[in-house]
Amino acid sequence: MRDSTGDNASGNPEHGKIRSAVARLRLWAAPVTILLGIVVLWELWVQVWDIPKWQLPSPSEIGRELAASRSLLLEHTLVTLEEIILGFVAALTSGLVLATAIAYSRILERSVYPIVIASQTVPIIAIAPLLLIWVGYGIAPKVIVVALICFYPIAVNTVDGLKAVDPDMVNMMKTLGASRWQVFTKLQMPTAMPYMFSGIKVGISVSVIAAVIGEWVGASAGLGYLITYSQPLFLTARVFAAIVVLSAMGISLFVLASVVERMMLPWYYTEKRANSIERM
Amino acid sequence: MNKFIAALLLALGLLPVLAACGGSTAPTPQIETKVTSFPPVSVVLDWFPWSNHAGLFIAKDRGYFAAEGLDVDIHPPADPATILQTVATGRDDFGINYQTGVLIARQEGVPVVSIAALVQHPLNSVMTLKGSGITEPKDLAGKTVGWPGIPDNEPLLDTMLKSQGKSLSDVELVNVGFDLVPALIGKKVDAIVGAYWVHESISAINQGFPVNIMRMEQHGVPDFYELVLVTNEEKIKENPELVQRFVRAASRGYQDAIADPQGAVELLKRVRPEVDLAIESPGVDMLAPLWNSDQGVFGWQDEARWVEFAAWMQENGLLNPGSDVSSAFDNSFVAAGQ
Numbered sequence: 200m201r202d203s204t205g206d207n208a209s210g211n212p213e214h215g216k217i218r219s220a221v222a223r224l225r226l227w228a229a230p231v232t233i234l235l236g237i238v239v240l241w242e243l244w245v246q247v248w249d250i251p252k253w254q255l256p257s258p259s260e261i262g263r264e265l266a267a268s269r270s271l272l273l274e275h276t277l278v279t280l281e282e283i284i285l286g287f288v289a290a291l292t293s294g295l296v297l298a299t300a301i302a303y304s305r306i307l308e309r310s311v312y313p314i315v316i317a318s319q320t321v322p323i324i325a326i327a328p329l330l331l332i333w334v335g336y337g338i339a340p341k342v343i344v345v346a347l348i349c350f351y352p353i354a355v356n357t358v359d360g361l362k363a364v365d366p367d368m369v370n371m372m373k374t375l376g377a378s379r380w381q382v383f384t385k386l387q388m389p390t391a392m393p394y395m396f397s398g399i400k401v402g403i404s405v406s407v408i409a410a411v412i413g414e415w416v417g418a419s420a421g422l423g424y425l426i427t428y429s430q431p432l433f434l435t436a437r438v439f440a441a442i443v444v445l446s447a448m449g450i451s452l453f454v455l456a457s458v459v460e461r462m463m464l465p466w467y468y469t470e471k472r473a474n475s476i477e478r479m
Numbered sequence: 480m481n482k483f484i485a486a487l488l489l490a491l492g493l494l495p496v497l498a499a500c501g502g503s504t505a506p507t508p509q510i511e512t513k514v515t516s517f518p519p520v521s522v523v524l525d526w527f528p529w530s531n532h533a534g535l536f537i538a539k540d541r542g543y544f545a546a547e548g549l550d551v552d553i554h555p556p557a558d559p560a561t562i563l564q565t566v567a568t569g570r571d572d573f574g575i576n577y578q579t580g581v582l583i584a585r586q587e588g589v590p591v592v593s594i595a596a597l598v599q600h601p602l603n604s605v606m607t608l609k610g611s612g613i614t615e616p617k618d619l620a621g622k623t624v625g626w627p628g629i630p631d632n633e634p635l636l637d638t639m640l641k642s643q644g645k646s647l648s649d650v651e652l653v654n655v656g657f658d659l660v661p662a663l664i665g666k667k668v669d670a671i672v673g674a675y676w677v678h679e680s681i682s683a684i685n686q687g688f689p690v691n692i693m694r695m696e697q698h699g700v701p702d703f704y705e706l707v708l709v710t711n712e713e714k715i716k717e718n719p720e721l722v723q724r725f726v727r728a729a730s731r732g733y734q735d736a737i738a739d740p741q742g743a744v745e746l747l748k749r750v751r752p753e754v755d756l757a758i759e760s761p762g763v764d765m766l767a768p769l770w771n772s773d774q775g776v777f778g779w780q781d782e783a784r785w786v787e788f789a790a791w792m793q794e795n796g797l798l799n800p801g802s803d804v805s806s807a808f809d810n811s812f813v814a815a816g817q
Contacts, residue, residue, distance in 0.1 A: 251588050251589075252588070253564070253584075253587050253588055253589050254564070254568065328656055328657075328658045328661075331655065331656065331658065331662075331667075332658065332661050332662070332665050332667065335667065336653045336654070336655060336662075336667065415656075416656040416657075416658075417628070417653075417654045417655045417656035417658070418628075418654055419652070419653065419654050424628070424654065427560070427628055428628060428630060430558075430560040430561065431560045431580065431583070431629055431630055431631075432583055432587070432630055433563075433564075433583060433584055433587035433588075433589055434587070
């Protein structure tokens with residue numbers, strides 16, 4: 200590999216840096232171009248066809264609204280974010296505990312797992328108004344909706360992860376005298392982690408929608424409330440501004456989950472990178 | 480790159496043309512085979528069917544629309560917040576919405592026009608439980624009030640409170656969504672605003688909870704039209720004949736309903752079995768007198784009342800100063816029917 204790059208090495212050490220900068224640029228060029236393309240097309244479409252802003256505001260109109268209502272948006276963003284964080288933590292805790300229990304007990308798997316699956320078929324939008332009546336109009340019903348929706352992908356993926364362990368490895372550890380706890384912490388947990396993080400990433404992405412559903416049926420603050428309040432006032436640009444903030448929130452939470460995953464599973468990523476180099 | 484731009488412009492230019500072609504070719508054979516001289520008419524209600532819609536269902540069931548050459552489809556809204564938008568874009572030809580909604584919509588450039596008043600007075604009211612001791616707006620001070628999150632309810636309540644020396648800051652508003660009655664009878668809130676005194680009050684009574692009612696127009700709010708029939712500006716300009724025929728047939732339907740309110744809700748029950756007669760039967764007797772104006776005309780809209788209500792909306796920040804009120808309604812279709 201090195202022999203052919205002899206001139207490169209002798210001539211200019213900067214050459215490699217430039218090359219990696221170009222590679223990085225290429226990595227970013229496609230997503231940025233596509234996003235910009237969509238925005239430009241959208242803007243042109245609205246301008247050329249002179250679409251009234253109550254029907255479809257242009258990106259520039261939405262930008263203006265984002266700037267003009269920034270303090271309003273921030274106030275409601277914090278409320279929604281609080282609901283998401285509380286609901287997600289509840290989902291994560293209960294999801295992991297239940298998944299572990301299901302993975303370890305055949306009785307629980309046969310009795311509780313079907314209920315977990317059934318819970319996902321409950322139309323949350325029908326239950327949400329009742330939650331208000333059961334637990335009141337504060338933050339609680341929104342947190343419950345977020346937890347109900349995020350819980351499922353976390354629990355199901357973790358169960359799959361805990362069951363994905365190679366039985367030969369378990370047997371080997373047992374023959375080497377490992378305790379059940381050691382098998383769990385040294386083998387099953389590390390195996391299940393990538394699955395669990397897949398569940399977490401799915402859960403955290405939908406948590407944003409969950410919070411909006413929770414606010415839709417009755418709230419006094421939050422981005423979902425701001426949307427339902429702005430609609431009868433025909434402030435479509437504000438509706439879109441709130442959606443932009445929600446999307447940004449969803450993407451940020453996803454990135455955050457990915458960063459945590461990378462920090463907790465360094466071995467998984469070095470393996471992955473090695474595999475991808477092989478593929479190339 | 481130039482090729483790319485050319486392709487882009489071509490795409491932008493062609494798509495709507497293609498869409499227009501698809502739209503205009505499809506319904507043509509349908510029109511030829513039917514006796515009607517008008518394309519099918521779509522009417523979006525303000526809510527699920529209830530006794531207030533009886534006149535429209537009578538006009539359809541007894542053939543009053545058909546007699547005008549209209550093939551009418553009546554359906555509940557996909558979302559109560561987007562009725563004026565679907566009417567403005569022509570997805571629906573006619574719709575039912577609030578007087579406040581029409582004025583706010585026009586300010587934001589949504590080209591809708593009220594062509595008839597459906598209900599001549601406010602139905603929106605403040606309700607409390609009978610035993611609560613809250614019978615006047617001033618009693619609401621320090622209490623929690625459930626509201627449906629629809630913006631105009633805040634100034635309406637504020638005006639009622641101010642008529643007795645209180646204001647919105649004296650109460651705690653709780654957005655309970657559309658489940659107003661459950662919030663009240665579940666004692667989650669002390670009062671509710673946004674509930675109709677000819678409908679929600681009865682559903683509360685039927686659950687075993689008699690209520691106190693505070694009517695808006697009796698507590699400082701200018702008398703307004705709770706619900707109006709709307710269409711869009713283009714329809715009035717391009718096809719006034721269609722609008723005229725629709726208003727005429729709807730008016731016949733409501734005259735029947737006024738003459739026999741119980742017969743009207745029985746017909747409603749027949750065509751929409753999900754309707755609850757335990758609510759609609761007592762409710763329609765209170766509602767029927769509000770369908771005709773003081774002059775005994777269905778749909779009549781009085782300019783002075785529009786102006787006065789718009790002024791109230793401006794005072795309360797619901798409308799910008801200097802909004803054009805006179806083009807928000809068109810009384811000519813009702814007047815022509817006289």
